[in-house]
Amino acid sequence: MRPSPVLAIARRELGGYFGSPIAYVVLAATAAYSAVSFLPGFTAGSPASLRTVCSDVAWLALLVAPALSMRLISEELRSGTFERLAATPVRSGQIVVGKWLAASVCYAGVLIGPVAAAVALEAHAAPEWGPMIAGMLAVLLAGWLYLAAGTFASALSRNQVIALLLAVFAIGAPTLALHALADAQWLGGPARRLVARLSVADQLAELQRGVLDLRTPLFFASTTALFLFLATLVVEGRRR
Amino acid sequence: MIAAQGLSKRYGPVRALHDVSFDLPTGALVGLVGPNGAGKSTLLRLLTGCLRPTAGDARIDGASMAQTPKAARARVGYLPETSPLYPEMRVDAYLHFVGRLFGMRRADRRRRIDALTDRCGLGAIRHRVIGKLSRGNRQRVGVAQALLHEPPAIVLDEPTAGLDPGQSGAMRELLVSLRGHATVLVSSHILADVERLADRLLVIDQGALVHDGPPDTLRRALAGGAVRIEVRAEHAAVQHAMAHPAAVSVEPLAKTQAEAQSDAGWATYRVIPQNPERDLREHVAKALAAAGLPLRELVRESAPLDRLFDALKGGAQDTNASPAQMLAAQEPPGKEPPA
Numbered sequence: 274m275r276p277s278p279v280l281a282i283a284r285r286e287l288g289g290y291f292g293s294p295i296a297y298v299v300l301a302a303t304a305a306y307s308a309v310s311f312l313p314g315f316t317a318g319s320p321a322s323l324r325t326v327c328s329d330v331a332w333l334a335l336l337v338a339p340a341l342s343m344r345l346i347s348e349e350l351r352s353g354t355f356e357r358l359a360a361t362p363v364r365s366g367q368i369v370v371g372k373w374l375a376a377s378v379c380y381a382g383v384l385i386g387p388v389a390a391a392v393a394l395e396a397h398a399a400p401e402w403g404p405m406i407a408g409m410l411a412v413l414l415a416g417w418l419y420l421a422a423g424t425f426a427s428a429l430s431r432n433q434v435i436a437l438l439l440a441v442f443a444i445g446a447p448t449l450a451l452h453a454l455a456d457a458q459w460l461g462g463p464a465r466r467l468v469a470r471l472s473v474a475d476q477l478a479e480l481q482r483g484v485l486d487l488r489t490p491l492f493f494a495s496t497t498a499l500f501l502f503l504a505t506l507v508v509e510g511r512r513r
Numbered sequence: 514m515i516a517a518q519g520l521s522k523r524y525g526p527v528r529a530l531h532d533v534s535f536d537l538p539t540g541a542l543v544g545l546v547g548p549n550g551a552g553k554s555t556l557l558r559l560l561t562g563c564l565r566p567t568a569g570d571a572r573i574d575g576a577s578m579a580q581t582p583k584a585a586r587a588r589v590g591y592l593p594e595t596s597p598l599y600p601e602m603r604v605d606a607y608l609h610f611v612g613r614l615f616g617m618r619r620a621d622r623r624r625r626i627d628a629l630t631d632r633c634g635l636g637a638i639r640h641r642v643i644g645k646l647s648r649g650n651r652q653r654v655g656v657a658q659a660l661l662h663e664p665p666a667i668v669l670d671e672p673t674a675g676l677d678p679g680q681s682g683a684m685r686e687l688l689v690s691l692r693g694h695a696t697v698l699v700s701s702h703i704l705a706d707v708e709r710l711a712d713r714l715l716v717i718d719q720g721a722l723v724h725d726g727p728p729d730t731l732r733r734a735l736a737g738g739a740v741r742i743e744v745r746a747e748h749a750a751v752q753h754a755m756a757h758p759a760a761v762s763v764e765p766l767a768k769t770q771a772e773a774q775s776d777a778g779w780a781t782y783r784v785i786p787q788n789p790e791r792d793l794r795e796h797v798a799k800a801l802a803a804a805g806l807p808l809r810e811l812v813r814e815s816a817p818l819d820r821l822f823d824a825l826k827g828g829a830q831d832t833n834a835s836p837a838q839m840l841a842a843q844e845p846p847g848k849e850p851p852a
């Protein structure tokens with residue numbers, strides 16, 4: 274069987290993450306943050322839930338995802354390796370998806386904290402696994418969307434710092450703005466519902482409450498695909 | 514095998530390449546030379562599908578970069594300038610990665626990496642981290658990845674840049690060994706590198722192809738098509754003999770004192786045609802014979818290619834000059850010191 278170029282690129286990128294300190298630093302910091310978020314509430318009488326820790330990790334993903342994605346394409350552009358990649362029969366979309374896939378696998382490591390917390394809860398209480406799994410799914414969906422936006426930002430600049438700042442702004446500004454608008458009383462009911470439907474933070478909150486609505490994964494899948502498509506257009510443009 | 518068909522590339526208002534056409538046959542080893550900024554790398558990027566042309570098309574083994582880019586890219590091996598590699602990867606892991614991008618199966622990758630380990634001298638560095646390799650070794654890895662999938666066309670951008678003389682020699686040997694197996698296009702701004710290697714030279718200047726032919730043809734074009742003769746005659750007699758019908762000029766060449774003493778009566782002249790592409794030899798021989806002037810040497814002059822860039826600079830000042838005139842618009846080879 275012929276090897277898949279998407280998996281070849283993803284495999285190389287994963288090697289890049291774990292061949293440098295970036296993945297270890299990001300994952301260790303996220304695990305520490307999860308512990309700080311979870312342990313104060315891990316007391317007798319407290320609800321056996323991951324809601325707080327998953328919510329906090331999902332907010333932290335606003336920084337973690339850009340940190341993981343900033344190098345994906347900008348580093349190739351800076352070092353000149355993009356030129357070699359561009360001269361292979363691999364399609365621009367395959368390059369983008371391969372890189373995003375590697376970042377997504379690496380990002381999944383942020384679940385170490387919530388999973389450890391779930392194990393601790395199971396050992397000392399009788400938690401409901403449905404909402405806990407939904408909470409972890411929310412962390413993944415949010416991160417994968419942010420990584421797609423970060424991949425797009427990384428394709429826009431050969432400077433990693435600029436790619437990082439672009440990504441933080443591109444995902445942070447609408448997330449915070451829509452979250453604030455969804456609570457704004459001056460907006461009418463239908464408008465507030467529409468904003469809440471478009472707000473990543475509010476969709477995550479719904480999911481973490483254990484409310485399963487097909488529109489939520491559909492929303493994350495479509496916005497993630499949109500950013501990957503935009504990144505593909507930019508990469509294709511760099512081959513012109 | 515590697516064909517450019519009216520390739521042009523503009524970056525906004527800047528014309529990087531203009532209407533470049535050529536067709537390189539299978540198995541040829543071809544040099545691409547030109548000053549820095551002439552458009553060599555742009556041309557190579559268009560040929561390898563890194564960039565798309567503003568106009569024209571590139572064809573690799575019959576596959577069009579415009580219409581079937583995936584098929585065309587699969588047929589070419591490419592070493593970009595400065596041989597960019599991933600510093601954190603090991604050499605063999607990197608070669609496997611490139612092989613996967615070209616859809617090579619594991620067994621094929623192993624077979625080719627083993628073969629290239631010998632051919633490119635990677636034995637001692639095969640399991641080392643790329644970031645810790647010397648410039649020369651990185652260049653070897655870059656060439657190995659370009660050859661990995663056994664492409665029928667190989668494009669190498671400055672493969673000897675930054676190498677010491679020993680490494681350059683080894684690289685030249687490697688390139689020569691590819692002759693006949695694949696069509697190889699090698700760019701360099703060091704003329705001596707390609708002059709020794711290439712069957713054919715493409716000269717590019719200011720985005721235009723100003724010469725396409727064997728190195729000898731270029732050397733003769735640089736010499737302005739001049740013929741050097743040694744005759745037993747005075748300057749005026751030679752000029753008179755040449756006056757009709759060719760439009761030529763005759764210059765005496767000075768001899769050293771020792772030569773003047775041993776060759777009493779014999780004088781050396783350079784006969785220069787107005788049209789540098791004209792072959793004067795037959796005309797000169799007939800004209801001298803008709804005039805009854807004894808001739809003992811007749812040589813078509815060629816100039817070292819090092820003078821090419823000077824010629825291009827001279828031609829560039831005349832914006833209306835044709836490519837041939839551009840190459841001819843330089844002084845003839847330096848005169849020997851007077852006796």
